[in-house]
Amino acid sequence: MEATFxxxxxxxEFIKANRELFEKKLLSEAVNVASKIHEILQKGNIDxxxxxxxxxxxxxEQQEEELIAFAEQEGVAWAEHSLTVAFKLEWIQAxxxxxxxxxxxxxxxxxxxxxxxxxFPLEKKINDQVDQFLNTFFLTYTKYREELLxxxxxxxxxxxxPIIPVSASVAVLPLIGMIDEYRMLIxxxxxxxxxxxxxxxxxxxxxxxxxxxxxxxxxHFQKVLNGVSMMGSKAVITGMRPELVTKMIHSGINFExxxxxxxxxxxxxxxxxxxxxKR
Numbered sequence: 001m002e003a004t005f006x007x008x009x010x011x012x013e014f015i016k017a018n019r020e021l022f023e024k025k026l027l028s029e030a031v032n033v034a035s036k037i038h039e040i041l042q043k044g045n046i047d048x049x050x051x052x053x054x055x056x057x058x059x060x061e062q063q064e065e066e067l068i069a070f071a072e073q074e075g076v077a078w079a080e081h082s083l084t085v086a087f088k089l090e091w092i093q094a095x096x097x098x099x100x101x102x103x104x105x106x107x108x109x110x111x112x113x114x115x116x117x118x119x120f121p122l123e124k125k126i127n128d129q130v131d132q133f134l135n136t137f138f139l140t141y142t143k144y145r146e147e148l149l150x151x152x153x154x155x156x157x158x159x160x161x162p163i164i165p166v167s168a169s170v171a172v173l174p175l176i177g178m179i180d181e182y183r184m185l186i187x188x189x190x191x192x193x194x195x196x197x198x199x200x201x202x203x204x205x206x207x208x209x210x211x212x213x214x215x216x217x218x219x220h221f222q223k224v225l226n227g228v229s230m231m232g233s234k235a236v237i238t239g240m241r242p243e244l245v246t247k248m249i250h251s252g253i254n255f256e257x258x259x260x261x262x263x264x265x266x267x268x269x270x271x272x273x274x275x276x277x278k279r
Contacts, residue, residue, distance in 0.1 A: 008061050008062065010110070011106055012060050014105075015060070018102070022053075023049050025098050025101060026095065030090050033090050033094070036087060040087070044080070044083055046077055046078075046081075051070075052091070052095050055070065055092075060126075064129070068132065068133075071140065074137055075136065075137045075138070075139070075144060076141075078141055079141045080144065080148070088137065089134070092130065092134055095130070161175075161186055161187050163198070166272075167273060169202060170200070171198060171204070172204045173187075173203060173204070173205045174209060175207055175210050179213055179217055180214075181217060185220075187224060192227050192228075192231060195231045196231060201233055203234070203236070204269070205238070205259070206239045207241070208240075208241065209239075210241065211243055213247075215253075225259050235258065235259035235260070236259060236268060237260070238263065238265045238267075239263075239264060
């Protein structure tokens with residue numbers, strides 16, 4: 001194995017000296033990716049050929065820390081630009097085959113690996129490092145994509161909780177669609193932050209777009225109403241549908257101590273705005 005360590009610089013130089021042949025062989029091994037090289041460069045500013053040479057150097061020269069850092073960098077870049085993972089897998093496997101082709105060519109010129117005690121440890125080391133790159137890449141890619149999707153989901157959820165000022169002191173929060181525990185957490189965060197930011201004295205929560213709520217969500221909603229009161233604001237609930245009211249009656253739940261309840265949003269807004277106008 002010592003011979004292998006001594007020759008790694010020679011192998012690197014051999015591949016760099018034959019860069020054009022290396023790239024030609026690599027492109028022939030990765031037919032599907034070859035046609036996408038310029039597209040990937042434009043979309044993600046990722047130079048596949050340049051990065052392939054960098055990866056080869058890390059593998060041949062056994063720079064494990066650099067290889068792992070590079071795999072993490074690549075994982076983030078591919079996830080950030082939503083590049084196809086299948087292309088990455090094909091590209092790395094093509095690099096593996098091309099590297100072994102050039103190791104064979106190097107051996108033909110130098111007769112370096114005629115001893116099995118040299119070749120088999122080399123084979124294991126190189127393939128292990130390629131696999132290490134792939135594993136690190138996929139783990140980083142998956143983690144970053146999950147973080148990105150969660151961030152996007154949270155942004156969408158925030159946009160779906162629009163607190164609309166209708167006067168200097170009154171704001172409306174129309175709630176529409178299914179509300180689960182996760183969305184209630186977003187509502188809680190948005191309500192408390194916007195009451196403070198907008199200096200809301202009265203928050204009208206319109207539930208006409210909500211057909212039903214699970215009991216645990218209703219319980220969480222009561223806590224949100226408590227929070228509104230603790231922020232020095234008054235909560236007014238409008239548009240409660242019969243199905244929701246029926247469930248609350250049979251469960252012994254009511255919002256009377258937490259908020260004022262009224263009929264429709266239109267009537268409530270007219271009442272508040274008329275009162276403010278008279279002032």
